[in-house]
Amino acid sequence: MILHSHRIPDWIARNTRVLDLGCGNGDLLAQLVKSHQIDALGLELDPKKIATCLDQGLSVIQQDLNSDLSNFNDQQFDTVIMTQTLQAVRRPDLVLSEMLRVGREAIVTFPNFAYIRNRMQLGLSGHMPVNPQLPNPWYDTPNIHLSTFHDFEELCRTISIKILGRDTSNLSGKQTWFGKVWPNLFGEVAVYRLTKES
Amino acid sequence: MTSSVGIVIPELIAFETALDLERGRSLPRYDLMVETYGTLDADKNNAVLVCHALSGDHHAAGYHDTESNKPGWWDHYIGPGKCIDTDLFFVVSLNNLGGCSGSTGPLSINPVTGKAYGPDFPEITILDWVHAQARLADHLGIEKFAAIVGGSLGGMQALQWSITYPDRLAAALIIAATPRLTAQNIAFNEVARQAIIRDPNFFDGNYADYDVIPASGVSLARMVGHITYLSDIAMGKKFGRSLPRDDHDANGVNFAVEQYLRYQGQQFSGHFDANTYILMTRALDYFDPTKNGLTTLPNVLKSTVCKFLILSFTTDWRFSPSRSEEIVDALIQADKQVSYTRLESAHGHDAFLIPDATYERIFKAFMNRIHLDLRGIQ
Structure with a gap:
Protein backbone atom coordinates (compact mmCIF):
# COMPACT_ATOMS: atom_id res chain seq x y z
CA MET A 1 0.00 0.00 0.00
CA ILE A 2 1.39 3.34 -1.04
CA LEU A 19 -13.91 14.86 -3.01
CA ASP A 20 -11.52 11.90 -3.28
CA LEU A 21 -11.51 10.11 -6.64
CA GLY A 22 -10.64 6.47 -6.11
CA CYS A 23 -10.77 6.79 -2.34
CA GLY A 24 -10.06 3.10 -1.66
CA ASN A 25 -10.74 2.15 1.95
CA GLY A 26 -11.25 5.82 2.77
CA ASP A 27 -8.18 6.12 5.00
CA LEU A 28 -7.09 9.52 3.69
CA LEU A 29 -10.60 10.99 3.91
CA ALA A 30 -11.13 9.57 7.39
CA GLN A 31 -7.83 11.10 8.48
CA LEU A 32 -8.81 14.49 7.02
CA VAL A 33 -12.25 14.33 8.66
CA LYS A 34 -10.52 13.91 12.02
CA SER A 35 -7.72 16.44 11.50
CA HIS A 36 -9.46 19.05 9.35
CA GLN A 37 -13.20 18.44 9.98
CA ILE A 38 -13.74 18.29 6.22
CA ASP A 39 -17.04 17.46 4.57
CA ALA A 40 -15.88 14.34 2.71
CA LEU A 41 -17.14 12.38 -0.27
CA GLY A 42 -15.34 9.49 -1.96
CA LEU A 43 -15.76 7.77 -5.30
CA GLU A 44 -14.78 4.12 -5.44
CA LEU A 45 -15.57 1.18 -7.69
CA ASP A 46 -14.89 -1.79 -5.40
CA PRO A 47 -17.87 -2.68 -3.14
CA LYS A 48 -15.55 -4.20 -0.52
CA LYS A 49 -13.68 -0.92 -0.19
CA ILE A 50 -16.98 0.95 -0.19
CA ALA A 51 -18.03 -1.14 2.82
CA THR A 52 -14.82 -0.18 4.64
CA CYS A 53 -15.54 3.49 3.90
CA LEU A 54 -19.04 3.04 5.37
CA ASP A 55 -17.49 1.41 8.47
CA GLN A 56 -15.61 4.69 8.95
CA GLY A 57 -18.78 6.74 8.54
CA LEU A 58 -17.77 8.18 5.18
CA SER A 59 -20.08 8.92 2.27
CA VAL A 60 -18.97 7.09 -0.84
CA ILE A 61 -20.45 6.69 -4.31
CA GLN A 62 -19.71 3.77 -6.58
CA GLN A 63 -18.62 5.45 -9.77
CA ASP A 64 -16.14 4.74 -12.56
CA LEU A 65 -13.52 7.46 -12.85
CA ASN A 66 -13.42 6.94 -16.60
CA SER A 67 -16.91 8.34 -16.89
CA ASP A 68 -17.06 12.10 -16.53
CA LEU A 69 -18.10 13.82 -13.32
CA SER A 70 -21.19 15.29 -14.99
CA ASN A 71 -23.33 14.36 -11.98
CA PHE A 72 -21.39 16.96 -9.98
CA ASN A 73 -21.93 20.72 -10.10
CA ASP A 74 -19.27 23.23 -11.18
CA GLN A 75 -17.04 24.19 -8.24
CA GLN A 76 -19.00 21.97 -5.83
CA PHE A 77 -15.85 21.11 -3.88
CA ASP A 78 -12.98 23.08 -2.46
CA THR A 79 -10.50 20.32 -3.23
CA VAL A 80 -10.64 17.23 -5.43
CA ILE A 81 -8.00 14.63 -4.62
CA MET A 82 -6.76 11.76 -6.74
CA THR A 83 -3.91 9.66 -5.35
CA GLN A 84 -1.99 7.13 -7.43
CA THR A 85 -4.81 6.72 -9.94
CA LEU A 86 -4.16 9.27 -12.71
CA GLN A 87 -1.93 6.80 -14.54
CA ALA A 88 -4.74 4.23 -14.58
CA VAL A 89 -7.51 6.28 -16.19
CA ARG A 90 -8.19 6.27 -19.93
CA ARG A 91 -7.80 10.02 -20.44
CA PRO A 92 -5.77 11.70 -17.66
CA ASP A 93 -6.12 15.08 -19.40
CA LEU A 94 -9.92 14.94 -19.37
CA VAL A 95 -10.00 13.71 -15.77
CA LEU A 96 -7.78 16.63 -14.70
CA SER A 97 -10.05 19.11 -16.45
CA GLU A 98 -13.12 17.58 -14.79
CA MET A 99 -11.42 17.70 -11.38
CA LEU A 100 -10.86 21.42 -11.80
CA ARG A 101 -14.40 21.96 -13.06
CA VAL A 102 -16.00 20.44 -9.95
CA GLY A 103 -13.28 21.62 -7.58
CA ARG A 104 -11.53 24.90 -6.93
CA GLU A 105 -8.24 23.07 -6.41
CA ALA A 106 -6.96 19.59 -7.15
CA ILE A 107 -4.32 17.41 -5.53
CA VAL A 108 -2.86 14.67 -7.70
CA THR A 109 -0.24 12.03 -6.97
CA PHE A 110 1.19 9.50 -9.42
CA PRO A 111 4.25 7.27 -9.81
CA ASN A 112 7.15 9.13 -11.47
CA PHE A 113 8.24 6.92 -14.35
CA ALA A 114 11.54 8.81 -14.59
CA TYR A 115 12.46 7.75 -11.05
CA ILE A 116 16.00 6.42 -11.01
CA ARG A 117 15.01 2.85 -10.26
CA ASN A 118 12.67 2.77 -13.27
CA ARG A 119 15.37 4.32 -15.45
CA MET A 120 17.87 1.68 -14.32
CA GLN A 121 15.50 -1.19 -14.95
CA LEU A 122 14.56 0.05 -18.40
CA GLY A 123 17.95 1.47 -19.37
CA LEU A 124 20.25 -1.22 -18.07
CA SER A 125 18.25 -4.43 -18.18
CA GLY A 126 16.13 -3.36 -21.15
CA HIS A 127 12.90 -4.44 -19.42
CA MET A 128 9.80 -2.52 -18.40
CA PRO A 129 10.21 -1.73 -14.70
CA VAL A 130 8.59 -4.06 -12.19
CA ASN A 131 9.04 -2.90 -8.58
CA PRO A 132 7.06 -2.18 -5.40
CA GLN A 133 5.49 0.94 -6.89
CA LEU A 134 4.81 -0.60 -10.32
CA PRO A 135 4.29 -4.23 -9.39
CA ASN A 136 2.47 -5.42 -12.52
CA PRO A 137 3.97 -6.87 -15.72
CA TRP A 138 3.44 -4.67 -18.81
CA TYR A 139 0.76 -6.94 -20.31
CA ASP A 140 -1.45 -6.91 -17.25
CA THR A 141 -1.27 -3.56 -15.52
CA PRO A 142 -3.83 -0.91 -14.64
CA ASN A 143 -1.09 1.69 -15.17
CA ILE A 144 -1.69 2.53 -18.80
CA HIS A 145 -0.56 6.18 -18.80
CA LEU A 146 2.77 6.38 -17.00
CA SER A 147 4.40 9.79 -17.00
CA THR A 148 7.11 11.87 -15.35
CA PHE A 149 7.32 15.22 -13.57
CA HIS A 150 8.35 16.80 -16.88
CA ASP A 151 5.53 15.18 -18.86
CA PHE A 152 2.93 16.16 -16.29
CA GLU A 153 4.02 19.79 -16.15
CA GLU A 154 3.95 19.97 -19.93
CA LEU A 155 0.35 18.69 -19.90
CA CYS A 156 -0.59 21.27 -17.27
CA ARG A 157 0.76 24.05 -19.51
CA THR A 158 -1.15 22.67 -22.49
CA ILE A 159 -4.51 22.51 -20.75
CA SER A 160 -4.10 25.76 -18.75
CA LYS A 174 8.23 10.93 3.16
CA GLN A 175 10.26 13.38 1.13
CA THR A 176 13.96 12.68 0.56
CA TRP A 177 16.61 15.38 0.15
CA PHE A 178 17.61 14.10 -3.29
CA GLY A 179 13.98 13.97 -4.33
CA LYS A 180 13.54 17.58 -3.36
CA VAL A 181 16.53 18.75 -5.36
CA TRP A 182 16.11 16.52 -8.43
CA PRO A 183 12.47 15.41 -8.38
CA ASN A 184 12.37 13.98 -11.89
CA LEU A 185 15.31 11.69 -11.11
CA PHE A 186 14.94 10.95 -7.41
CA GLY A 187 11.25 11.54 -6.72
CA GLU A 188 9.45 8.23 -6.50
CA VAL A 189 5.96 9.69 -6.21
CA ALA A 190 4.93 12.99 -7.80
CA VAL A 191 2.58 15.16 -5.74
CA TYR A 192 0.91 18.27 -7.21
CA ARG A 193 -1.45 20.95 -6.01
CA LEU A 194 -3.31 22.47 -8.95
CA THR A 195 -5.85 25.06 -9.91
CA LYS A 196 -7.32 26.36 -13.13
CA GLU A 197 -5.30 29.12 -14.84
CA SER A 198 -7.41 32.24 -14.45
CA MET B 1 -26.63 -14.78 10.68
CA THR B 2 -28.97 -17.61 11.59
CA SER B 3 -30.50 -16.23 14.75
CA SER B 4 -34.09 -15.11 14.72
CA VAL B 5 -36.23 -12.63 16.62
CA GLY B 6 -38.32 -15.71 17.46
CA ILE B 7 -42.06 -15.68 17.94
CA VAL B 8 -43.64 -12.28 17.36
CA ILE B 9 -47.17 -11.16 18.10
CA PRO B 10 -48.57 -8.44 15.87
CA GLU B 11 -50.52 -5.68 17.55
CA LEU B 12 -53.49 -3.79 16.16
CA ILE B 13 -53.19 -0.10 17.04
CA ALA B 14 -56.27 2.12 16.71
CA PHE B 15 -56.12 5.76 15.60
CA GLU B 16 -59.33 7.64 16.33
CA THR B 17 -58.35 10.99 14.79
CA ALA B 18 -59.35 11.46 11.16
CA LEU B 19 -56.58 11.38 8.57
CA ASP B 20 -56.94 13.78 5.64
CA LEU B 21 -55.67 12.10 2.51
CA GLU B 22 -53.60 13.62 -0.29
CA ARG B 23 -56.18 12.99 -2.99
CA GLY B 24 -58.92 14.79 -1.11
CA ARG B 25 -60.88 12.30 0.96
CA SER B 26 -60.37 11.47 4.60
CA LEU B 27 -60.44 8.41 6.83
CA PRO B 28 -62.51 9.06 10.00
CA ARG B 29 -60.53 6.46 11.93
CA TYR B 30 -58.15 3.63 11.15
CA ASP B 31 -56.19 0.73 12.57
CA LEU B 32 -52.61 -0.25 11.80
CA MET B 33 -51.30 -3.79 12.24
CA VAL B 34 -47.80 -3.49 13.68
CA GLU B 35 -44.91 -5.72 14.70
CA THR B 36 -41.86 -4.60 16.62
CA TYR B 37 -38.56 -6.36 17.28
CA GLY B 38 -35.85 -5.43 19.74
CA THR B 39 -36.07 -2.92 22.58
CA LEU B 40 -36.67 0.82 22.46
CA ASP B 41 -33.93 2.64 24.39
CA ALA B 42 -34.86 4.88 27.31
CA ASP B 43 -34.10 7.95 25.16
CA LYS B 44 -36.11 6.38 22.30
CA ASN B 45 -33.55 7.17 19.62
CA ASN B 46 -32.75 3.66 18.34
CA ALA B 47 -35.94 3.03 16.34
CA VAL B 48 -35.80 1.79 12.75
CA LEU B 49 -38.89 1.87 10.56
CA VAL B 50 -39.11 -0.87 7.94
CA CYS B 51 -41.46 -0.08 5.04
CA HIS B 52 -42.92 -2.89 2.98
CA ALA B 53 -43.21 -3.24 -0.78
CA LEU B 54 -46.25 -3.95 -2.96
CA SER B 55 -47.31 -7.30 -1.55
CA GLY B 56 -45.53 -7.18 1.82
CA ASP B 57 -47.02 -6.65 5.25
CA HIS B 58 -46.12 -6.06 8.88
CA HIS B 59 -44.65 -9.53 9.30
CA ALA B 60 -41.03 -8.72 8.37
CA ALA B 61 -39.12 -10.98 10.77
CA GLY B 62 -39.51 -13.94 13.09
CA TYR B 63 -42.37 -16.42 13.24
CA HIS B 64 -46.01 -16.14 14.20
CA ASP B 65 -46.16 -19.51 15.94
CA THR B 66 -43.97 -22.47 16.77
CA GLU B 67 -45.54 -24.60 14.03
CA SER B 68 -44.78 -22.08 11.31
CA ASN B 69 -41.73 -22.65 9.15
CA LYS B 70 -42.28 -19.48 7.12
CA PRO B 71 -40.50 -16.49 8.65
CA GLY B 72 -41.28 -12.81 7.94
CA TRP B 73 -40.48 -11.46 4.48
CA TRP B 74 -37.16 -9.84 5.47
CA ASP B 75 -36.12 -12.27 8.18
CA HIS B 76 -32.68 -12.73 6.66
CA TYR B 77 -31.96 -9.04 7.22
CA ILE B 78 -33.67 -8.35 10.56
CA GLY B 79 -32.68 -10.09 13.79
CA PRO B 80 -29.96 -10.41 16.41
CA GLY B 81 -26.59 -9.77 14.75
CA LYS B 82 -28.18 -9.29 11.33
CA CYS B 83 -28.02 -6.22 9.07
CA ILE B 84 -30.79 -4.51 11.03
CA ASP B 85 -29.49 -5.77 14.34
CA THR B 86 -32.31 -6.17 16.86
CA ASP B 87 -29.71 -6.23 19.66
CA LEU B 88 -29.02 -2.59 18.74
CA PHE B 89 -32.22 -1.32 17.18
CA PHE B 90 -35.93 -1.26 17.94
CA VAL B 91 -37.54 -2.21 14.65
CA VAL B 92 -41.06 -1.10 13.71
CA SER B 93 -42.85 -2.79 10.82
CA LEU B 94 -46.45 -2.19 9.84
CA ASN B 95 -49.04 -3.14 7.30
CA ASN B 96 -49.75 0.03 5.37
CA LEU B 97 -53.08 1.77 5.16
CA GLY B 98 -55.20 0.20 2.43
CA GLY B 99 -53.49 -3.14 2.99
CA CYS B 100 -55.20 -6.47 3.55
CA SER B 101 -53.23 -7.92 6.45
CA GLY B 102 -55.06 -6.31 9.33
CA SER B 103 -54.63 -2.57 8.82
CA THR B 104 -57.62 -0.53 7.70
CA GLY B 105 -58.20 -1.18 4.02
CA PRO B 106 -60.87 -2.18 1.51
CA LEU B 107 -61.76 -5.24 3.64
CA SER B 108 -62.46 -3.09 6.73
CA ILE B 109 -65.85 -1.82 7.80
CA ASN B 110 -66.62 1.76 6.80
CA PRO B 111 -67.96 3.32 10.01
CA VAL B 112 -70.25 5.55 7.94
CA THR B 113 -72.06 2.78 6.05
CA GLY B 114 -71.54 -0.09 8.43
CA LYS B 115 -70.30 -2.35 5.62
CA ALA B 116 -66.91 -3.11 4.14
CA TYR B 117 -65.33 -0.31 2.08
CA GLY B 118 -64.56 -2.55 -0.86
CA PRO B 119 -63.93 -0.47 -3.99
CA ASP B 120 -65.10 2.66 -2.16
CA PHE B 121 -61.94 2.73 -0.04
CA PRO B 122 -60.27 6.10 -0.69
CA GLU B 123 -57.27 6.29 -2.99
CA ILE B 124 -54.09 6.21 -0.93
CA THR B 125 -50.73 7.71 -1.81
CA ILE B 126 -47.24 7.15 -0.49
CA LEU B 127 -47.49 10.51 1.25
CA ASP B 128 -50.59 9.24 3.11
CA TRP B 129 -48.65 6.18 4.24
CA VAL B 130 -45.86 8.37 5.51
CA HIS B 131 -48.32 10.54 7.48
CA ALA B 132 -49.91 7.42 8.97
CA GLN B 133 -46.46 6.06 9.87
CA ALA B 134 -45.56 9.38 11.52
CA ARG B 135 -48.68 9.09 13.69
CA LEU B 136 -47.61 5.57 14.57
CA ALA B 137 -44.23 6.97 15.60
CA ASP B 138 -46.01 9.55 17.79
CA HIS B 139 -48.01 6.76 19.36
CA LEU B 140 -44.83 4.80 20.15
CA GLY B 141 -43.14 7.92 21.52
CA ILE B 142 -40.56 8.01 18.74
CA GLU B 143 -39.65 11.59 17.89
CA LYS B 144 -36.92 10.67 15.41
CA PHE B 145 -36.06 7.38 13.70
CA ALA B 146 -32.44 6.27 13.65
CA ALA B 147 -33.19 4.98 10.16
CA ILE B 148 -36.05 4.36 7.76
CA VAL B 149 -35.41 1.42 5.48
CA GLY B 150 -37.24 -0.07 2.54
CA GLY B 151 -36.88 -1.95 -0.73
CA SER B 152 -38.81 -1.14 -3.92
CA LEU B 153 -42.07 0.60 -2.92
CA GLY B 154 -40.69 0.54 0.64
CA GLY B 155 -37.69 2.57 -0.50
CA MET B 156 -40.02 5.13 -2.02
CA GLN B 157 -41.64 5.56 1.40
CA ALA B 158 -38.20 6.13 2.95
CA LEU B 159 -37.50 8.75 0.25
CA GLN B 160 -40.85 10.45 0.93
CA TRP B 161 -40.07 10.47 4.67
CA SER B 162 -36.79 12.30 4.08
CA ILE B 163 -38.73 14.99 2.21
CA THR B 164 -41.88 15.25 4.36
CA TYR B 165 -40.41 14.83 7.83
CA PRO B 166 -36.73 15.75 7.37
CA ASP B 167 -36.11 16.16 11.10
CA ARG B 168 -37.65 12.85 12.05
CA LEU B 169 -35.01 10.49 10.63
CA ALA B 170 -31.23 10.32 10.92
CA ALA B 171 -30.79 8.03 7.92
CA ALA B 172 -32.68 6.68 4.92
CA LEU B 173 -31.78 3.39 3.27
CA ILE B 174 -33.43 3.19 -0.15
CA ILE B 175 -33.02 -0.14 -1.93
CA ALA B 176 -34.02 -1.09 -5.49
CA ALA B 177 -36.33 1.89 -5.71
CA THR B 178 -37.07 4.70 -8.15
CA PRO B 179 -37.95 8.38 -7.83
CA ARG B 180 -40.97 7.79 -10.11
CA LEU B 181 -42.34 5.03 -12.28
CA THR B 182 -41.62 4.92 -15.99
CA ALA B 183 -44.33 4.43 -18.63
CA GLN B 184 -43.18 0.80 -18.87
CA ASN B 185 -43.58 0.33 -15.10
CA ILE B 186 -47.08 1.82 -15.23
CA ALA B 187 -47.91 -0.33 -18.26
CA PHE B 188 -47.10 -3.52 -16.34
CA ASN B 189 -49.21 -2.34 -13.41
CA GLU B 190 -52.07 -1.58 -15.79
CA VAL B 191 -51.96 -5.09 -17.25
CA ALA B 192 -52.14 -6.44 -13.70
CA ARG B 193 -55.11 -4.21 -12.87
CA GLN B 194 -56.92 -5.10 -16.08
CA ALA B 195 -56.45 -8.80 -15.33
CA ILE B 196 -58.31 -8.21 -12.05
CA ILE B 197 -60.95 -5.83 -13.38
CA ARG B 198 -61.84 -8.14 -16.27
CA ASP B 199 -62.29 -11.16 -14.04
CA PRO B 200 -66.06 -11.92 -14.11
CA ASN B 201 -65.92 -12.35 -10.34
CA PHE B 202 -64.66 -8.79 -9.78
CA PHE B 203 -68.10 -7.12 -9.94
CA ASP B 204 -66.60 -3.62 -10.03
CA GLY B 205 -64.79 -4.40 -6.80
CA ASN B 206 -67.98 -5.49 -5.00
CA TYR B 207 -67.09 -9.19 -5.10
CA ALA B 208 -67.66 -9.50 -1.33
CA ASP B 209 -71.39 -8.87 -1.94
CA TYR B 210 -71.44 -11.96 -4.12
CA ASP B 211 -69.33 -14.05 -1.77
CA VAL B 212 -66.64 -14.63 -4.39
CA ILE B 213 -63.12 -13.40 -5.05
CA PRO B 214 -61.63 -12.58 -8.46
CA ALA B 215 -58.99 -15.25 -7.90
CA SER B 216 -58.14 -15.76 -11.53
CA GLY B 217 -57.58 -12.01 -12.08
CA VAL B 218 -55.42 -11.56 -8.98
CA SER B 219 -53.47 -14.66 -9.84
CA LEU B 220 -52.81 -13.38 -13.37
CA ALA B 221 -51.80 -9.97 -11.97
CA ARG B 222 -49.32 -11.69 -9.69
CA MET B 223 -47.91 -13.74 -12.55
CA VAL B 224 -47.24 -10.61 -14.60
CA GLY B 225 -45.74 -8.89 -11.56
CA HIS B 226 -43.58 -11.88 -10.77
CA ILE B 227 -42.00 -11.85 -14.23
CA THR B 228 -40.88 -8.26 -13.63
CA TYR B 229 -39.36 -9.19 -10.26
CA LEU B 230 -37.05 -11.81 -11.75
CA SER B 231 -34.29 -11.41 -14.29
CA ASP B 232 -33.94 -13.34 -17.51
CA ILE B 233 -30.78 -14.89 -16.03
CA ALA B 234 -32.48 -15.87 -12.77
CA MET B 235 -35.41 -17.45 -14.62
CA GLY B 236 -33.04 -19.25 -16.96
CA LYS B 237 -31.04 -20.62 -14.05
CA LYS B 238 -34.06 -21.65 -12.03
CA PHE B 239 -36.20 -23.17 -14.80
CA GLY B 240 -34.42 -23.05 -18.12
CA ARG B 241 -36.61 -24.89 -20.59
CA SER B 242 -37.14 -27.80 -18.28
CA LEU B 243 -40.43 -29.62 -18.03
CA PRO B 244 -42.62 -29.54 -14.94
CA ARG B 245 -41.60 -31.72 -12.02
CA ASP B 246 -44.92 -33.48 -12.14
CA ASP B 247 -45.14 -34.47 -15.78
CA HIS B 248 -48.63 -35.90 -15.32
CA ASP B 249 -49.95 -32.35 -15.14
CA ALA B 250 -53.28 -32.31 -16.91
CA ASN B 251 -53.71 -28.53 -16.87
CA GLY B 252 -51.77 -27.88 -20.02
CA VAL B 253 -48.54 -26.92 -18.28
CA ASN B 254 -45.67 -27.43 -20.70
CA PHE B 255 -42.69 -25.90 -18.91
CA ALA B 256 -41.53 -25.66 -15.33
CA VAL B 257 -41.67 -21.87 -15.41
CA GLU B 258 -45.39 -22.04 -16.22
CA GLN B 259 -46.02 -24.33 -13.29
CA TYR B 260 -44.07 -21.99 -11.03
CA LEU B 261 -45.93 -18.86 -12.13
CA ARG B 262 -49.31 -20.56 -11.78
CA TYR B 263 -48.42 -21.75 -8.31
CA GLN B 264 -47.24 -18.27 -7.28
CA GLY B 265 -50.41 -16.74 -8.70
CA GLN B 266 -52.69 -19.22 -6.91
CA GLN B 267 -50.93 -18.82 -3.57
CA PHE B 268 -51.15 -15.06 -3.84
CA SER B 269 -54.80 -14.89 -4.92
CA GLY B 270 -55.73 -16.98 -1.89
CA HIS B 271 -54.61 -14.35 0.58
CA PHE B 272 -54.28 -10.97 -1.15
CA ASP B 273 -57.28 -8.70 -1.64
CA ALA B 274 -58.00 -7.57 -5.20
CA ASN B 275 -59.01 -4.01 -4.24
CA THR B 276 -55.82 -3.65 -2.20
CA TYR B 277 -53.75 -4.77 -5.18
CA ILE B 278 -55.34 -2.10 -7.36
CA LEU B 279 -54.89 0.54 -4.64
CA MET B 280 -51.22 -0.33 -4.06
CA THR B 281 -50.32 -0.28 -7.76
CA ARG B 282 -52.07 3.10 -8.10
CA ALA B 283 -50.02 4.43 -5.18
CA LEU B 284 -46.89 3.27 -7.01
CA ASP B 285 -47.96 4.81 -10.32
CA TYR B 286 -48.75 8.22 -8.86
CA PHE B 287 -45.62 8.55 -6.76
CA ASP B 288 -43.64 11.54 -7.99
CA PRO B 289 -41.91 13.88 -5.54
CA THR B 290 -41.38 16.38 -8.39
CA LYS B 291 -45.18 16.72 -8.74
CA ASN B 292 -45.14 15.79 -12.39
CA GLY B 293 -42.15 17.95 -13.25
CA LEU B 294 -43.41 21.02 -11.44
CA THR B 295 -40.08 21.07 -9.67
CA THR B 296 -36.86 19.05 -9.90
CA LEU B 297 -35.67 16.19 -7.74
CA PRO B 298 -32.56 18.07 -6.46
CA ASN B 299 -34.89 20.92 -5.52
CA VAL B 300 -37.26 18.66 -3.61
CA LEU B 301 -34.35 17.00 -1.82
CA LYS B 302 -32.82 20.30 -0.72
CA SER B 303 -34.81 20.24 2.51
CA THR B 304 -33.60 16.77 3.52
CA VAL B 305 -31.09 16.47 6.36
CA CYS B 306 -30.61 12.73 6.85
CA LYS B 307 -27.77 10.52 5.61
CA PHE B 308 -28.68 8.37 2.60
CA LEU B 309 -27.59 4.96 1.41
CA ILE B 310 -28.95 4.02 -2.00
CA LEU B 311 -28.53 0.46 -3.29
CA SER B 312 -29.43 -1.03 -6.66
CA PHE B 313 -28.92 -4.41 -8.33
CA THR B 314 -27.32 -4.93 -11.73
CA THR B 315 -30.01 -7.22 -13.21
CA ASP B 316 -33.00 -5.34 -11.78
CA TRP B 317 -34.99 -4.21 -14.82
CA ARG B 318 -38.15 -3.24 -12.94
CA PHE B 319 -36.34 -0.39 -11.18
CA SER B 320 -32.96 -0.51 -12.87
CA PRO B 321 -29.73 0.90 -11.35
CA SER B 322 -30.10 4.03 -13.47
CA ARG B 323 -33.35 4.81 -11.62
CA SER B 324 -31.52 4.63 -8.28
CA GLU B 325 -28.72 6.73 -9.76
CA GLU B 326 -31.28 9.46 -10.51
CA ILE B 327 -31.87 9.69 -6.76
CA VAL B 328 -28.12 9.58 -6.06
CA ASP B 329 -27.32 12.31 -8.59
CA ALA B 330 -30.14 14.50 -7.29
CA LEU B 331 -28.77 14.13 -3.75
CA ILE B 332 -25.27 14.99 -4.98
CA GLN B 333 -26.65 18.07 -6.75
CA ALA B 334 -28.44 19.03 -3.55
CA ASP B 335 -25.15 18.61 -1.63
CA LYS B 336 -26.43 15.86 0.68
CA GLN B 337 -24.59 13.04 2.44
CA VAL B 338 -25.19 10.09 0.15
CA SER B 339 -23.57 6.72 -0.44
CA TYR B 340 -24.37 4.41 -3.31
CA THR B 341 -23.54 0.92 -4.52
CA ARG B 342 -24.74 -0.97 -7.58
CA LEU B 343 -24.62 -4.55 -6.36
CA GLU B 344 -23.82 -7.46 -8.65
CA SER B 345 -26.73 -9.87 -8.59
CA ALA B 346 -28.42 -12.30 -10.95
CA HIS B 347 -31.76 -12.07 -9.13
CA GLY B 348 -33.33 -9.02 -10.73
CA HIS B 349 -35.65 -6.83 -8.64
CA ASP B 350 -36.14 -9.62 -6.08
CA ALA B 351 -32.44 -9.35 -5.16
CA PHE B 352 -33.30 -6.98 -2.32
CA LEU B 353 -34.96 -9.90 -0.50
CA ILE B 354 -32.30 -12.51 -1.24
CA PRO B 355 -29.17 -13.34 0.82
CA ASP B 356 -25.95 -11.96 -0.69
CA ALA B 357 -22.60 -11.46 1.08
CA THR B 358 -21.66 -8.08 -0.45
CA TYR B 359 -25.17 -6.67 -0.03
CA GLU B 360 -25.19 -7.75 3.62
CA ARG B 361 -21.70 -6.35 4.22
CA ILE B 362 -22.65 -2.90 2.95
CA PHE B 363 -26.12 -2.89 4.54
CA LYS B 364 -24.64 -3.87 7.93
CA ALA B 365 -21.75 -1.38 7.70
CA PHE B 366 -24.23 1.45 7.18
CA MET B 367 -26.56 0.33 9.99
CA ASN B 368 -23.73 -0.27 12.47
CA ARG B 369 -22.36 3.18 11.73
CA ILE B 370 -25.77 4.67 12.54
CA HIS B 371 -25.64 2.86 15.85
CA LEU B 372 -22.13 4.24 16.58
CA ASP B 373 -23.19 7.76 15.56
CA LEU B 374 -26.13 7.54 17.98
CA ARG B 375 -23.67 6.80 20.74
CA GLY B 376 -21.30 9.54 19.60
CA ILE B 377 -18.50 7.05 18.87
CA GLN B 378 -16.04 8.04 16.13
Missing part, protein backbone atom coordinates in the same frame (compact mmCIF):
# COMPACT_ATOMS: atom_id res chain seq x y z
CA LEU A 3 0.97 5.92 1.66
CA HIS A 4 -0.12 9.45 0.95
CA SER A 5 2.28 12.31 0.81
CA HIS A 6 2.64 14.08 4.13
CA ARG A 7 2.02 17.34 2.28
CA ILE A 8 -1.60 16.61 1.36
CA PRO A 9 -3.05 17.73 4.75
CA ASP A 10 -1.11 21.02 4.47
CA TRP A 11 -2.92 21.79 1.24
CA ILE A 12 -6.41 21.23 2.66
CA ALA A 13 -8.19 23.99 4.55
CA ARG A 14 -10.32 23.18 7.60
CA ASN A 15 -14.08 22.75 7.26
CA THR A 16 -13.93 22.53 3.48
CA ARG A 17 -15.62 20.18 1.06
CA VAL A 18 -13.33 17.47 -0.30
CA ILE A 161 -3.62 24.26 -15.32
CA LYS A 162 -1.64 26.28 -12.83
CA ILE A 163 0.69 24.42 -10.46
CA LEU A 164 0.29 25.80 -6.93
CA GLY A 165 2.64 23.37 -5.30
CA ARG A 166 4.85 20.41 -6.08
CA ASP A 167 6.22 17.75 -3.80
CA THR A 168 7.90 14.41 -4.03
CA SER A 169 7.76 11.53 -1.70
CA ASN A 170 8.95 7.99 -1.43
CA LEU A 171 6.62 5.06 -0.96
CA SER A 172 6.29 5.65 2.75
CA GLY A 173 5.00 9.18 2.13
